[in-house]
Amino acid sequence: MDERPIGVFDSGVGGLTVVKEIRNFLPGEDVVYFGDTARVPYGNKSIPVIRRFCLEITRFLEEMRVKMIVVACNTASALALDFIRRQTNLPVVGVIDPGVRAAIHQSTRGKIGVIGTTATIRSEAYQSRLRRLRSECEVYAKACPLLVPLVEENLLGAPITQLALEMYLQEFRDLSLESLILACTHYPLLKPLINEFFQGKVQLVDSACETAREVAEVLKARRIATFPDRIGSEEFYVSDSPDSFVAVGAPFLGRQMNRVFLEPVWQRDVAITG
Amino acid sequence: MDERPIGVFDSGVGGLTVVKEIRNFLPGEDVVYFGDTARVPYGNKSIPVIRRFCLEITRFLEEMRVKMIVVACNTASALALDFIRRQTNLPVVGVIDPGVRAAIHQSTRGKIGVIGTTATIRSEAYQSRLRRLRSECEVYAKACPLLVPLVEENLLGAPITQLALEMYLQEFRDLSLESLILACTHYPLLKPLINEFFQGKVQLVDSACETAREVAEVLKARRIATFPDRIGSEEFYVSDSPDSFVAVGAPFLGRQMNRVFLEPVWQRDVAITG
Numbered sequence: 001m002d003e004r005p006i007g008v009f010d011s012g013v014g015g016l017t018v019v020k021e022i023r024n025f026l027p028g029e030d031v032v033y034f035g036d037t038a039r040v041p042y043g044n045k046s047i048p049v050i051r052r053f054c055l056e057i058t059r060f061l062e063e064m065r066v067k068m069i070v071v072a073c074n075t076a077s078a079l080a081l082d083f084i085r086r087q088t089n090l091p092v093v094g095v096i097d098p099g100v101r102a103a104i105h106q107s108t109r110g111k112i113g114v115i116g117t118t119a120t121i122r123s124e125a126y127q128s129r130l131r132r133l134r135s136e137c138e139v140y141a142k143a144c145p146l147l148v149p150l151v152e153e154n155l156l157g158a159p160i161t162q163l164a165l166e167m168y169l170q171e172f173r174d175l176s177l178e179s180l181i182l183a184c185t186h187y188p189l190l191k192p193l194i195n196e197f198f199q200g201k202v203q204l205v206d207s208a209c210e211t212a213r214e215v216a217e218v219l220k221a222r223r224i225a226t227f228p229d230r231i232g233s234e235e236f237y238v239s240d241s242p243d244s245f246v247a248v249g250a251p252f253l254g255r256q257m258n259r260v261f262l263e264p265v266w267q268r269d270v271a272i273t274g
Numbered sequence: 275m276d277e278r279p280i281g282v283f284d285s286g287v288g289g290l291t292v293v294k295e296i297r298n299f300l301p302g303e304d305v306v307y308f309g310d311t312a313r314v315p316y317g318n319k320s321i322p323v324i325r326r327f328c329l330e331i332t333r334f335l336e337e338m339r340v341k342m343i344v345v346a347c348n349t350a351s352a353l354a355l356d357f358i359r360r361q362t363n364l365p366v367v368g369v370i371d372p373g374v375r376a377a378i379h380q381s382t383r384g385k386i387g388v389i390g391t392t393a394t395i396r397s398e399a400y401q402s403r404l405r406r407l408r409s410e411c412e413v414y415a416k417a418c419p420l421l422v423p424l425v426e427e428n429l430l431g432a433p434i435t436q437l438a439l440e441m442y443l444q445e446f447r448d449l450s451l452e453s454l455i456l457a458c459t460h461y462p463l464l465k466p467l468i469n470e471f472f473q474g475k476v477q478l479v480d481s482a483c484e485t486a487r488e489v490a491e492v493l494k495a496r497r498i499a500t501f502p503d504r505i506g507s508e509e510f511y512v513s514d515s516p517d518s519f520v521a522v523g524a525p526f527l528g529r530q531m532n533r534v535f536l537e538p539v540w541q542r543d544v545a546i547t548g
Contacts, residue, residue, distance in 0.1 A: 038323045039313045044426075046515035049312045052538075146434070149423045152318075160420070160437050167434055241320035264326075266540050 002224040005030035005235075006215065007066030007090075009057045012040035013152070013245065014185030015072030016252035018095065019234070021212035022070070026219070028230040032064045034263065035249075038239035041148055042075040043117025043184075050119070054080040055272060056265040058088050060237070067224050068093065070215060074183045074207070075117050078125035087272065091218050098210030099181050100129045106203050107178040110137040113202070115168065116183030118143040126183055140175060144168040144184075151186045152248060156193065165190070165197055172202075179203040189251060237263040276498035279304035279509075280489065281340030281364075283331045286314035287426070287519065288459030289346030290526035292369065293508065295486035296344070300493070302504040306338045308537065309523075312513035315422060316349040317391025317458075324393070328354040329546060330539040332362050334511070341498050342367065344489060348457045348481070349391050352399035361546065365492050372484030373455050374403045380477050381452040384411040387476070389442065390457030392417040400457055414449060418442040418458075425460040426522060430467065439464070439471055446476075453477040463525060511537040 006026075008019055012035050019033055034057050036042075042050050054076050061069055068091040071077045071084065077094030085092045103112050114126045121143040130137045147168070150161045172180070180202050182188060188206045195204065219225040226232070234257075238245045242260040250256055280300075282293055286309050293307055308331050310316075316324050328350050335343055342365040345351045345358065351368030359366045377386050388400045395417040404411045421442070424435045446454070454476050456462060462480045469478065493499040500506070508531075512519045516534040524530055 038319060044518075045312060046518065049514045145427055146420070146423055146429075149420055153419055155420075158441070160434065160441055163434050163437055167432070240323045244318075244320065 001227050002067050003030070003226050003230070004065055004067035005032045006068055006070060007032050007034070007061035007064060008070040008072050009034040009036070009061065010073040010185060011036050011042040011075065013037070013249040013252050016249050017185050017188045017208040018070060018072035018211050020253050021208045022215055023232065023234065025212040026216055027232055028226045028228065029232045030226070031232065031234045032061065032066055033234065033236045034060060034265070035236070035238045035245060036265070037241070037245055038264070041117070042073060043119050043145065043148060045119065047079050050076060051080045051083050052270070054084050055087055055270045056268055058084055059268055059270050060263060060265045062088065062090070066090065068215070068218060070211065071095065072185055072211065074185065075119045078120045078123040091222060093211065093214050093218055095185070095207040095211045096125055096129060098214045099183060099205055099207035100126060100133060102207075102210040103130065103179045103181050103205045104133050106205065109178055110134050111176065111178050112137060112139055113172050113175070113177045113180040114139065114141040114183050115144045115180065115187065117148065118145050120183050126181060140172060140177065142168055142171065147190065148184065148186045151189050154251070156189060161193065165193055169194070169197055177202045179205050181205045182207065234259070236260040239264055239266070275501050276341050277304070277500050277504070278339055278341035279306045280342055280344060281306050281308070281335035281338060282344040282346050283308040283310070283335065284347040284459060285310050285316040285349065287311070287523040287526050290523050291459050291462045291482040292344060292346035292485050294527050295482045296489055297506065297508065299486040300490055301506055302500045302502065303506045304500070305506065305508045306335065306340055307508065307510045308334060308539070309510070309512045309519060310539070311515070311519055312538070315391070316347060317393050317419065317422060319393065321353050324350060325354045325357050326544070328358050329361055329544050330542055332358055333542055333544050334537060334539045336362065336364070340364065342489070342492060344485065345369065346459055346485065348459065349393045352394045352397040365496060367485065367488050367492055369459070369481040369485045370399055370403060370457075372488040373457060373479055373481035374400060374407060376481075376484045377404065377453045377455050377479045378407050380479065383452055384408050385450065385452050386411060386413055387446050387449070387451045387454040388413065388415040388457050389418045389454065389461065391422065392419050394457050400455060414446060414451065416442055416445065421464065422458065422460045425463050428525070430463060435464075435467065439467055443468070443471055451476045453479050455479045456481065508533070510534040513538055513540070
C-alpha cells in the first residue's frame with residue numbers, strides 16, 4: 001500500500017482528460033497534475049526542447065513525492081518517454097502503448113487510422129508500435145495541427161471546426177477504417193463531431209480511458225495502490241496563470257478545479273543523467 | 275556613427291516581417307534577430323510570464339552588443355514594453371505606437387479597427403493609445419486567435435482561412451471602417467485575403483513598415499545610425515530548432531536565411547531590476 005500521489009503531466013490542459021479517467025477509475029488515489037501552460041503547445045517543437053521541458057517537470061513531480069509518472073501528452077510520450085524512463089527511478093506510463101493496444105484489440109482486419117499533432121505523427125511512434133504488435137496492420141496517419149487551437153478556443157460547435165475535420169479526415173472517408181486513434185489529449189472533446197463525420201462506422205480509440213486502465217495495472221503489479229475505501233484528492237500546478245487554466249480546463253476535466261497553483265518549473269537547474 | 279547591430283525579437287517567426295522592412299529601409303544596418311520558438315506563441319499567455327521571457331531575451335541581446343531593441347511582437351509590445359524600458363539602458367521601440375500613428379494619419383473620421391491575438395486585444399494597448407491620440411476615435415477591436423496557426427500552417431489559400439476571416443471580420447463589414455490595424459506580425463501575409471474581404475475599401479495598416487520608419491527616426495535622433503554606403507548583415511537566433519525556423523520563416527522574410535543559431539535564453543539567471 002502506498003498513499004503517495006500519482007503524478008500526471010501534459011503541455012497544457014489536454015492531460016486533464018487523462019486525470020478525469022484516472023479519478024473515475026481509481027477514486028482512492030491522489031493525483032498531482034502539472035500543465036506546462038507557459039510553453040504550450042509542444043506539438044510543433046523539436047525533440048531536444050521537448051525532452052528538456054519533460055525533464056524539468058519530472059524533477060518537479062519527484063519533489064512532490066509522487067509514486068509514478070503518467071505522461072498524459074501524446075507529443076511528449078512520442079518523443080521523450082524512453083528518455084524520461086532513463087532519468088527517473090519511478091514507473092513511467094505514457095499514452096501511446098495503451099492506445100495502440102486498444103486499437104489492435106478492436107480491429108479484426110487491422111485497418112487503423114491515427115490523428116495527432118505534427119510532432120506526434122512525424123515521430124512515427126504510433127505507426128511503428130502498431131506495426132510491431134501486428135505486422136500486417138494497415139496504418140493511416142494524419143497530422144491535424146489546427147484541431148488543438150480549435151478545441152482550446154471552444155469552437156466545437158462552429159462551422160470552422162466542421163470544415164477543419166473535413167479537411168483533415170477527407171482522405172480517411174473511403175478507407176473503411178475499423179478504428180481511429182485520437183492521438184492527442186485534446187481530441188476526446190471532438191468525439192461527437194468525428195463520430196458524425198464517419199457516421200458512427202469507425203471506432204474511436206480515446207487513449208485517456210486506456211491509460212487509466214494501464215495505470216491501475218501498474219499500481220497493482222508493483223503493489224503501490226493506495227488503501228481501499230480511501231477518498232483521493234487532487235492538486236494542479238501550472239507554469240502560467242492558474243486563472244486561465246481553471247477557465248480553459250473545466251471542459252477537459254468535466255468539472256471545476258479547486259487547488260490550482262503556479263509553478264515555474266524552469267527555475268530548477270536540471271542535469272540529464274542518462 | 276555606430277556600427278553595432280539593431281536587436282529585433284519576437285515570440286517566433288512573425289517578427290521577420292519587421293526585419294524585412296528594416297533591411298529594406300536601412301540596408302546599411304546589421305540586424306540580430308531572436309525568435310523564441312521554444313515557447314511560441316505568446317498571444318494566449320499571462321503578463322508575468324511574457325515579461326520574464328522578454329527580460330531573458332533583452333539580456334541576450336545586450337550580450338550581443340546591440341545598439342537598440344525592437345520588440346517586433348505585438349503581444350510583447352502590448353504587455354511588456356514599459357517593463358523592458360525599465361530593465362535596459364538601450365532605446366526600445368515597439369510595434370504599437372508606429373501602427374497607431376499610421377492609422378490616425380490615414381483616417382479622417384477616426385473609424386479604426388484593430389485585429390490581433392487574444393492577449394494584445396485584451397490588453398487594450400491599441401484601443402487606449404488610439405483614444406489618447408484622438409479622443410473622438412471610434413475603435414473596433416477583435417481577437418483572432420486562429421489566424422496565427424493558419425498562417426504558420428501555410429494555409430493561406432485554403433477555404434478554412436477564408437472561413438476564419440469571415441468568422442472574425444463579419445462584424446466589421448458594415449461599419450465603414452477607414453483603416454484596420456494588423457496588430458500581429460503574422461497578419462501581413464493575410465493582406466491580399468483581407469483586402470479581398472473588404473473589397474479594397476479599408477486601408478490596412480501593417481505595423482512592420484511603420485516600425486522600420488520609427489527605427490530610422492530613433493537612429494537619426496540619437497546619432498547612432500551606421501556609416502553611409504555600408505552593407506549590413508544579419509544573424510538569427512532561436513530557442514528551438516534552427517531547421518524548422520528556416521523552413522517556416524522564409525515567407526515572412528521573403529527570402530532564405532543563412533546564419534541561424536540555437537540560443538536557449540532561459541539558461542541565464544535574470545533579475546528584474548525596476
